[in-house]
Amino acid sequence: MDSYNSDFEKDIYRFWEENGFFKPEINPDGEPFSVVIPPPNVTGALHIGHALNQTLQDIFARYKRMCGYSVLWLPGTDHAGIATQTMVERDLAKKGIKKDDIGRQAFIEKIWEWKNTYGNKIIDQIKRLGASCDFSRLRFTMDEGLSKAVKKAFVELYNAGYIYKGEYIINWCPSCHTALSDLEVEYEEEQSKLYYLKYFLEDSKDFLIVATTRPETLFGDTAVAVNPKDERYAHYVGKKVILPLVGRLIDIIEDNYVDMGFGSGVVKITPAHDPNDFEVGKRHNLDIVIAIDDYGRMTHNAPDLEGLDRFEARKITVEKLKEADLIYKIEDYTHSVGHCYRCNTVIEPYISKQWFVKTKDLAKKAIEVVENTSIKFIPKHWEKTYFEWMYNIRDWCISRQIWWGHRIPAYTCKQCGEVFVSENPINKCPKCAGELLQETDVLDTWFSSALWPFSTFGWPDNTDDLKRFYPTSLLVTGFDIIFFWVARMIMMGMFFMKDVPFRDVYIHALVRDKYGQKMSKTKGNVIDPLDVIDKYGADSLRFTLAILAAQGRDIKLSYDQIESYRRFMNKIWNAYRFIEINTKDFKPNRSIQVYSSASLWIKSRLSKTINQVAQSLDDYKFNEAAESLYQFVWHEFCDYYIEMSKAHINKDEYSDEVKQTLLEVFEQILRLLHPFAPFISEFLWQKIPIRSGQSIMIASFPKSNSQNDALEQEFDLLIELIKAMRILRSENSIATNKKINFYLKPLNKEVEKIVQSYKKYILLLANAKDLSIIEKDVPKSFIQPTKYGDIFLEAGQNVDxxxxxxxxxxxxxxxxxxxxxxxxxxxxxxxxxxxxxxxxxxxxxxxxxxxxxxxxxxxxxxxxxxxx
Missing domain, CATH: 1.10.287 (Helix Hairpins)
Structure with a gap:
């Protein structure tokens, strides 16, 4: 090919896979380095967040592999209980079939059929990005081995007293009809109303003003509360108020939970319909009155409203309150409202009997290993977010009312009511020989994901992979699942393995659009990574994401930036073409002893760049590593060394040396580039006559050699002078192919001496007739000052x-x-x-x-x- 395009990417990837280069066995004696992929939903498609996450992991996997480590980057997918079930239900609905019509077993078989047909789509897409995962070890959270691990974990936690079944308030979707994890709730800003209601004191015309956004829940109120520090209401504590529209007497209590700045400083407590109120209710032994049922309809506890939808009931409740003169005022109010991530239904906090994991004791060791730096968060400030959640952790609701997932291995005796848990199915009660019924709920997807760092290596069996690769070395993930996944993996790792699940946790930022806005289909600002790969190539996308991935800073991504780094790939391609053409008949000779000053300079700069890239990667500063590489390749190697080499190639005694240096430096550039842009680096590396080995993937990462600071300073001088001459040419619209005279008034004799030494390079790169040394300013000229002296260009006939x-x-x-x-x-x-x-x-x-x-x-x- 005479110009760069990415058509070779699929062939290159096939070459890697067929030769087993992704397997840790490639470096069997190397120190183990392992990463488990954050499992994407089996229903999903590659989005730009995935692309960033996979790119950063792959950069590190390839870097460590080249450094001689035995690298296992283990891939897998998550069964995504609610999401997958919803997709299959929709698919069946198109055929007029409901899941209840065919029953649980037949429906689960339909899901497996769907998964086997469509479920690996995202894996194929991850491969398009160049991910060097060992796909021979691919795992799925519902495969046989992981299902075995999930049952084992549940039984052990239950027997140790960490799992129980009880009533608790959870996120409930009235449409999907299941509990939701906090992560499955998406919050949206909504314009609403804040209603100030009158709660009259018992036997009094006096009333308290209570502010609420949900007046329809007042039927479930069992108290009103004030802050104990709020002197305005201290004399009311212990008295009773009359619940509006109901007439029931409820207590006035005090609790630190109350925000004195919200509304009037008096809040209604509805334990059945608000998670914070539920906690207040537990502290004060309040009754629980359910006003809204699991379908989002009003219950018998709401007189005259039973059976109505909660939002319709709100309108009627407000009208009734107005008629009874029980509304003090109504204000416009903006607040965040939780929606189901699948169907967008407004979630309902709901009291339900669910399975829970007690987390307080499990959290203690998980806190300790981060405090003592056994686990490090990068950037470090994410530790604060982790600690804030862990120190205030609540019990974890692990049951879901759906069919697709790991069915809870708990059995209840129909005769004596005893509950038993077992890894294997049981039919008869061990106590009375009665019939057993298995729990119909399945486990939260995050339960199986919490076991991911060790279950994927074969736990509970003591496999070779588990012994060699656990704990894992690195986890790369987003900040939004620190609580829901990272924290839970740490708790489960410490409980089951008695060791941390990973050493380092790199938290990457969000990818936003070029204006800093979150990408969404409704805004039309989504960048599809697959479209980008088709148009620009995977390497261009990967390098763009890497160079923008500064720690702690969101990425503002645009097509212009991706196009810019596609030009970088083209620059590398053109450099190869120059080298190929000019070294076609050259026989590489590693015994060369005498080098031109330009070659000695580029070797020194290469050595420093190798150090900078390696150090930046070791510090997880992906952007700095990519930037160092970009600057060296584009500017120092392509813009300067290649141009300087033209002074010697086929012209003088340095001809062979320069050709050898071009090949050697370019080969090392490709190895430096490989973690960031694996396809083009492999493709071109295979064409370099001095390369050694089967693939650049398993070639060694470049090693730094001697550096010449004095020589680099001299070349800094000549590069700055060349830049100044180019600026004068550009500003005055002088054609680049027109040779013109320049003048230099040097800062001192040392500058003059260096200029004379490298004048051949300066004239060549500035396309100048001459650079004359002068002592006085040139009259009627343009001047470009530099720290080494002033450059002059006569106006004369050069400029109109x-x-x-x-x-x-x-x-x-x-x-x-x-x-x-x-x-x-x-x-x-x-x-x-x-x-x-x-x-x-x-x-x-x-x-x-x-x-x-x-x-x-x-x-x-x-x-x-x-x-x-």
Missing amino acids: VEGEILRLKKVIEKAQTSIDFLNKRLRNDEFVSKAPKELTEKSKQELQEAILIKDNAKKRIEQLERVL
Whole structure:
């Protein structure tokens, strides 16, 4: 191919897989390095968050593999209980079939059929990205081995007293008709109302004002509460109020939970319909009155409203309160409302009998291993988020009222009521020989995921993989599942394995659009990684994500950036083409002793770059590693060394040495590049005559050699002078192929000496006739100051000064027109309030660009007028 495209990526990936390069057995004697993939939903498709997560893991896996480690990056998928069941139910509904019509067993068989047909789609997509996972060890949270592990874990935790069944308030979806984990609840800002209600004191005309967003839940109130520090209400504590519309007397209590700044400082306590109220109710032994049932309908505890939908009941309740003069006022109010992540139904806090894991004791060791740095969070500030949750941890609801998942291995005797748990099915009661019924609920998906770092290696069997690769070395994940997955893996690892599940936890940021907004289909700002790979290649996407992945900072991604790093891939391709053409008949010779100064310089810079990339990767500073590599390859190697090599290739005694250096440095560049851009690096590496080995994947990561700081300083000088000469040429619109004279008034004799030594390179790279050393300023010239002296360019015949001034005045006029228009737009309140945020931001950016263009043109005119 004469130009870069990514058509070779699939062939390269097939080559890696067929040769087993992803397996840890490639480096059997290496120190183990293991990573388990955060299992994506088996229902899912690769999105940009996955692409970032997989890219960062793959960079580290490839880097460690090249450093000689025995690397196991273990892939797998999650059965995604609610999501998968919902998709299959929808698929059956198109055929007029309901799950209840065919029964549990037949429905589960349908899900397995669906999974076997569509379930590995995301694995194929992950491969498109270049992920070097060992797919021969692919796991699934419902495969036979993991199902065995889940049963074992449940039974052991139950027998140790950590699992129990009891009533608790949980997130409930009235539509999906199941409990939801906190992560399965998505919060959306909604415009609502804050209702201030009158709760009259017993035998009094006095009343307390209680603020609520959900007046329909008042039928479940069993107290009102004030903060014990709130002197306004201290004399009311211990008295009773009359529950509006019901007439039931409820107590006035005090509790630190009450926010004195919310509403009036008096809150209604509804233990059955609010998780915080539930905790208050437990502390004060309050009754639990259920006003809304599991279908989101009002119960018999709401007089005249029984059977109504909760939102319809809200309207009627407000009308009844108005009629009874029990509303003090109503205000507009914006707050976050939880929705089911699958069907978008507003979730209902609901009292239900569920299975729970007691977490307080399990959390103690999980806290300790982070405090003593057995586990490190990167960036470190995420430890605070982890600790805040762990120190205030609540029991974990692990049961779900669906069919797809690990059925809870608990059995209840129909005769004596005893409950038994067992890893294997049991039919008769061990106590009375009565018939046993298995629990119909399944386990929360996060329960199986919590076992992931050791169950995937074969636990509870003591397999070779478990002995060699547990604890894992690194976990790469998003901050949003620190609580729901990371914390639970640590708790389960410490309980079952008596050791941490991983050593380092790298928390990556969110990928947002170029304006910093969260990507969503409704906004139309989603970047599909598969579309990007088709258009730009996986390497371009990977390198873009890596160079933007600064610790603790969200990524603002745009197609322009991806296009920019596709140009970087093209730059590398063109460098290869130059080297290929100019070394075609050259026989590599590693015994060369004499090197040009340019070659000695690039070898020194390469050595420093190797150190910088390796150190940055060791510190999980992916962006700094990528940036160091980018700067070295694009600027130092391509823009300078390759250009300098033209002074020697086929021209002087350094000809063979320069060819050898081009090949050696480029081969090491490809190895440095490989973790970031594996496809192009492998493809080109296979073509380099001095490479050694079957694949760049299992070649060694480059080693740093000697560095020459003095030589690098000299080349810094000549590069700065070349840049200054190029700036003068560009500013004055002088064609790059026109040879012109420049002048240098050096800072001192040392600068003059260095310039004379490297004049051949300077003239070549600046395309200059000559660079003359002078002692005085050149009259009627353009000047470019540098820290090594001033560079001059005579105006003379090189520049049409008057014509350039006229052109720049037109530029100023055009820029001013844009400035006036954009200022008017941004000062228009109606535009600012109604326009999409991205349009406003774009207008602001265009305004700044127009101002900059105008200012630069004015400065340039001032320069031009000085030489007239």
